[in-house]
Amino acid sequence: MSRNINFKHRVAVVGAGMTLFRRRLLETPQELAWLAAKQALEEAGLALKDIDCVVIGSAPDAFDGVHMKGEYLADGAGGWHKPVVRVYVGGATGVFTPIAGWWHVASGLCRKALVVAEEKMSHAAKPHPQYVFRYIWDPIVEKPLNPNLIWIFAMEMHRYMYKCGVKKEDIALVSVKNKRNACGHPSAQLCDPNITVDDVLKSEVLVWPVQRLDVSPVSDGAAALVLADEAEARRITDTPVWIKGIGFTLDTTHWTNRDLAYPEYVRRAAEMAYRMAGIDNPRKQIDVAEPYDPFDYKELHHMEGLGLAKKCEAPILTREGVTQRDGDLPINPSGGLLGVGNPIAAAGLMKVAEIFWQLRGEAGARQVKKPVYTGLAQAWGDLMQAGTVIVLGI
Amino acid sequence: MTKPVNPRGTPIKEAEAVGIEFPVVGKARYNYTTGEALGVFLAGLKQGRILGTVCKRCGRVFVPPRMYCSYCFRPVDGWVEARDEGVVVTAVASYIEATRARAEKARVVGVIKLEVPGYKFDDHFFPGIMHYICVDDEAVKSMGIFGMRVRARWRPVEQRVGSITDIECFEPAGP
Amino acid sequence: MNRVKYFQEVMEIEAYVYTAGPIGTRWLQELKNGRLTAAYCAKCGKLFLPPKMFEPETFEEAVELRPIDDVGVVETYAVIHRGFDGEELKEPVAVAFIRFPGVEGGLVHYVKAKELRVGMRVRARWRPVEQRVGSITDIECFEPV
Numbered sequence: 001m002s003r004n005i006n007f008k009h010r011v012a013v014v015g016a017g018m019t020l021f022r023r024r025l026l027e028t029p030q031e032l033a034w035l036a037a038k039q040a041l042e043e044a045g046l047a048l049k050d051i052d053c054v055v056i057g058s059a060p061d062a063f064d065g066v067h068m069k070g071e072y073l074a075d076g077a078g079g080w081h082k083p084v085v086r087v088y089v090g091g092a093t094g095v096f097t098p099i100a101g102w103w104h105v106a107s108g109l110c111r112k113a114l115v116v117a118e119e120k121m122s123h124a125a126k127p128h129p130q131y132v133f134r135y136i137w138d139p140i141v142e143k144p145l146n147p148n149l150i151w152i153f154a155m156e157m158h159r160y161m162y163k164c165g166v167k168k169e170d171i172a173l174v175s176v177k178n179k180r181n182a183c184g185h186p187s188a189q190l191c192d193p194n195i196t197v198d199d200v201l202k203s204e205v206l207v208w209p210v211q212r213l214d215v216s217p218v219s220d221g222a223a224a225l226v227l228a229d230e231a232e233a234r235r236i237t238d239t240p241v242w243i244k245g246i247g248f249t250l251d252t253t254h255w256t257n258r259d260l261a262y263p264e265y266v267r268r269a270a271e272m273a274y275r276m277a278g279i280d281n282p283r284k285q286i287d288v289a290e291p292y293d294p295f296d297y298k299e300l301h302h303m304e305g306l307g308l309a310k311k312c313e314a315p316i317l318t319r320e321g322v323t324q325r326d327g328d329l330p331i332n333p334s335g336g337l338l339g340v341g342n343p344i345a346a347a348g349l350m351k352v353a354e355i356f357w358q359l360r361g362e363a364g365a366r367q368v369k370k371p372v373y374t375g376l377a378q379a380w381g382d383l384m385q386a387g388t389v390i391v392l393g394i
Numbered sequence: 395m396t397k398p399v400n401p402r403g404t405p406i407k408e409a410e411a412v413g414i415e416f417p418v419v420g421k422a423r424y425n426y427t428t429g430e431a432l433g434v435f436l437a438g439l440k441q442g443r444i445l446g447t448v449c450k451r452c453g454r455v456f457v458p459p460r461m462y463c464s465y466c467f468r469p470v471d472g473w474v475e476a477r478d479e480g481v482v483v484t485a486v487a488s489y490i491e492a493t494r495a496r497a498e499k500a501r502v503v504g505v506i507k508l509e510v511p512g513y514k515f516d517d518h519f520f521p522g523i524m525h526y527i528c529v530d531d532e533a534v535k536s537m538g539i540f541g542m543r544v545r546a547r548w549r550p551v552e553q554r555v556g557s558i559t560d561i562e563c564f565e566p567a568g569p
Numbered sequence: 570m571n572r573v574k575y576f577q578e579v580m581e582i583e584a585y586v587y588t589a590g591p592i593g594t595r596w597l598q599e600l601k602n603g604r605l606t607a608a609y610c611a612k613c614g615k616l617f618l619p620p621k622m623f624e625p626e627t628f629e630e631a632v633e634l635r636p637i638d639d640v641g642v643v644e645t646y647a648v649i650h651r652g653f654d655g656e657e658l659k660e661p662v663a664v665a666f667i668r669f670p671g672v673e674g675g676l677v678h679y680v681k682a683k684e685l686r687v688g689m690r691v692r693a694r695w696r697p698v699e700q701r702v703g704s705i706t707d708i709e710c711f712e713p714v
Contacts, residue, residue: 020403027403027622028590034623035402041628043397048628065585075625125415125586128494132582139426140436141458141558142524146492151503151524154486162484162540187401208487208500208534221403252464256505256522257456260484357397364396404591414587414704 007106012233012240013098013392015044015226016353021189021341024122025220029064030076033118036222036346037078040114044226044236051226052110054079056086057097057117059344059381062132065123077116077224090136090381091294092248093117094223094348095388099246101227102390111232118222119343129218136383138253150215154207156260156384157297161209163261164312166300168209172200173318174296175213178332181325182339184365187350189219189341200296216294216336221343223350241359244374245277245391255383266305266380269387274307277391279374282307286391287372288358289329290351292379293336302378303331306389326369333358333366348379348388355392431459434473436556442548444476444508446521455510457521476521478546479567480508483522485539487531500531506544506564526563543567595634596620597703603695605708606634607672617673639693640714641667644675646685667691667711679710690714 017039019025019032027035033056041048056077061069070086077084087093087100094117101115121129133149160166179195182188195213203213233240247269251258258264270282279285291302300314308329309317317323323331334340334354337347355375357363374393380386428436431447435458438445447456447470449463457476462469485504491497508521515521528547533539544564554560589597592608596619599606608620612629616637624631646665652658663685668675680691691711701707 016398018398018401020401020405022403022405024406024408024588025403026406026588026591026594028588028593031590031622032403034621034628038623038628038630039398039401062582065587076621076623078628080625123585123587124582126582126584130494131492134492138458139424140428140432144557144559145503145524145526147503147524148488148490148492148494150490151486151488154488155484155503155505158486158534158537159484162537184396186396186398205489207490208531210486254456254458254460256458256524257519259517260505261517353398362395362397366396406588414589415584 008108009106009229011102011105011243012228012230013225013243013356014228014233014236014240015040015046016224016356017041017043018187018223018346018350018353019221020187021219021221021343021346023189023218023220025120029066029069029118029120030073032120032220032222033073033076033116036118036224037076037114037116040224040226046112046226046236048078050112051078051082051114052112053083053104054114054116055097055101055104056084057088057093057115057345057349058086059088059090059093059119060132062135063124063129063344064120073116073118077118078114083110089248089250089386089388091292091344092348092379092381092386092388093345094350095352095377095379095390096248097345097349098225098227098243098352098390099248099388101225102243102246105227105229111229113227115225115227115349116222117224117345117349119346120220121218121343122220148207150207150210152255152383153295154210156301157295158209159260160297160301164315166312166315168201169197170315170319171214171297171300172197174293174299175200175338177318177324178293178299178336178338180339181333181366182335185335185340187221187341188335188339190217190339191335210295214296216338216342219341219343219347221341221346223346223353225349225353225356239360239394241356241392241394243390244393245273245275245279247272247276247389249387251385253383253385255385260384262311263301263305263380263384263387265385265387266302266378266389267307269389270306270378273389273391277393279391283309283329286374286376287370288333288355288368288375289331290334290336290354290375290377291331292348292351293332293338294342296338298380299332299336302380305387306376306378325366328370330368330370333363333368348377351377351379352390352392359392359394431461435459439558439560440554440556442478442551444478444546446474446476446510448472448474454519455513455515455521457508458523474510474513476508476510478548480506480544482527482539482542482544483507485527485534487534502527502529502531502534504539525558525561528563528565590622592620592622592631592634599634600705600707601701601703603698603701604636605639605693607637607669609633609635615673616671618669618675637669637672641669641675641691641711643680643685643687643689643691644668645687646680665691665711678705678708680712681710682713
């Protein structure tokens with residue numbers, strides 16, 4: 001039993017669903033939300049009328065090209081005439097969405113909540129979806145320099161490489177692992193069973209040290225979960241997966257004033273979640289994890305922020321095979337954003353769904369070798385700012 | 395059985411997209427104001443000075459400046475002038491434009507940790523700005539750029555407009 | 570105010586390309602053929618507009634389009650006198666929300682009528698075949714029956 005005693009109800013995940021993740025999908029954003037929500041409801045054996053409230057997560061309106069995207073998505077997400085809220089913390093949104101769902105249920109406000117995340121990046125077609133990110137920079141001191149979003153990640157990656165003495169070959173191993181893992185995922189956009197470190201190192205240089213295969217793709221897609229309080233969860237299923245801890249923090253937007261080598265924003269969010277879940281040694285107590293990997297170095301960086309590796313140790317664990325599916329600490333068995341794809345908010349929620357399926361033993365071709373009881377998903381967003389962490393357990 | 399079972403969605407190619415194109419150029423124009431602190435900062439740049447604010451309670455110096463200390467949550471106590479010189483804490487070489495198009499030539503950009511006479515800073519919080527660095531991209535690839543001392547290359551006075559681009563770039567300052 | 574410094578920017582990208590979804594795409598093709606249709610939910614028996622692949626109240630899938638009469642009823646309307654930049658229009662433009670008998674929801678479209686009123690029966694005026702592109706504007710406007 002967790003130390004989570006200050007809340008009215010324990011909260012369980014009882015169903016999950018998702019769409020294919022692809023560069024372009026024909027379905028409208030509402031329809032993508034519906035496909036995922038419908039599958040999650042069916043997995044839980046519920047109908048829409050059983051749902052008390054709906055939580056939607058989606059990143060900038062500027063991708064789908066629909067303002068008030070939460071309101072727009074509501075009927076596809078099952079929010080017709082129900083209490084609906086949309087949450088948004090940049091890339092960290094996907095894990096923040098079930099966190100917001102958790103407090104709806106833990107508080108006793110709702111007994112069963114539908115949690116839906118969607119992104120349709122392909123709509124922002126011209127010149128490129130990347131261009132939308134131009135508007136996250138400071139308009140006065142940064143935007144006049146004509147920045148591309150990748151600059152900031154390249155700067156963080158390079159600082160991490162410098163401080164920890166990490167080579168690009170070590171970082172490329174993450175991309176290789178995740179794109180290979182993705183071959184076991186029915187939704188995956190970028191499965192590549194034969195990819196090698198050499199392929200990554202030979203791919204197009206975007207912003208040194210970032211190359212094309214270091215980066216997750218642009219994607220369309222949606223994912224959904226059904227959450228329930230303990231009494232409802234026990235009625236719905238014999239194998240509920242409990243939300244044991246949640247954590248979220250923001251760092252300052254002034255990213256040029258701090259050291260980028262270590263993700264403080266993740267450490268603080270993880271500490272909050274661990275305190276709630278009663279975890280004091282994450283490396284031993286977390287059996288499987290889905291840290292956020294929009295870039296390959298980010299998986300390493302986030303493992304360290306999460307305390308799953310010591311500072312500068314994640315590349316060593318990766319090289320030794322510890323983070324493979326059959327390793328001692330499987331990391332991103334889904335294939336992550338690098339392999340399954342990156343429809344921003346939906347990608348974060350896909351990670352939570354993966355931990356849910358792993359803990360239920362339903363990941364099939366992706367099921368990790370060791371028995372798993374406790375897992376974690378994490379996302380991050382904005383100008384190296386937002387950290388969101390959720391710990392699940394059976 | 396592998397979950398998710400038969401995830402749905404209809405993949406399409408770009409050419410197949412029976413899309414409805416909706417141009418937005420020229421529709422929404424923004425006028426950003428500088429606010430108080432950055433207004434003074436930009437006026438300083440026009441005079442060839444890099445200004446910051448200081449919180450005397452915690453001793454933090456803010457460059458770019460703000461009017462409040464976000465740590466002590468109180469107004470800052472005044473202004474300090476940073477040198478137009480510092481060290482590179484991270485840098486990258488960009489081969490693409492903001493539009494994702496290939497750039498004609500590599501552009502080096504990084505974060506410069508600035509010096510402020512009378513203050514010392516560690517790696518965790520420091521006055522720092524992002525700017526272009528006028529060096530070859532090889533200096534980035536070799537990582538020789540880390541810790542390099544650089545100095546602002548200012549535009550001629552008559553070309554300055556009160557913008558971060560009044561500094562053309564930072565260039566090696568020599569030993 | 571000339572001492573205030575502004576940084577001008579244009580939001581956000583150059584152009585969006587929206588897709589209409591599986592059933593929406595067929596619905597647009599039907600417009601091109603000069604046929605007005607509505608989405609049909611086999612499970613709940615409802616016809617609804619605009620079409621999408623699910624019926625939002627029952628959450629059931631809709632795959633079928635059924636032809637409907639292109640004659641509807643004005644539910645409400647507004648008359649527009651000024652353009653986007655506040656300029657006076659040469660001729661006011663009327664837009665109406667139009668419902669169709671037996672169909673949930675409806676369409677927003679232009680109506681050209683001398684004396685427009687709520688409850689008026691209106692019929693689609695289709696563009697000539699060669700001008701149709703598979704868009705809501707393949708119907709030029711609605712006009713009194």
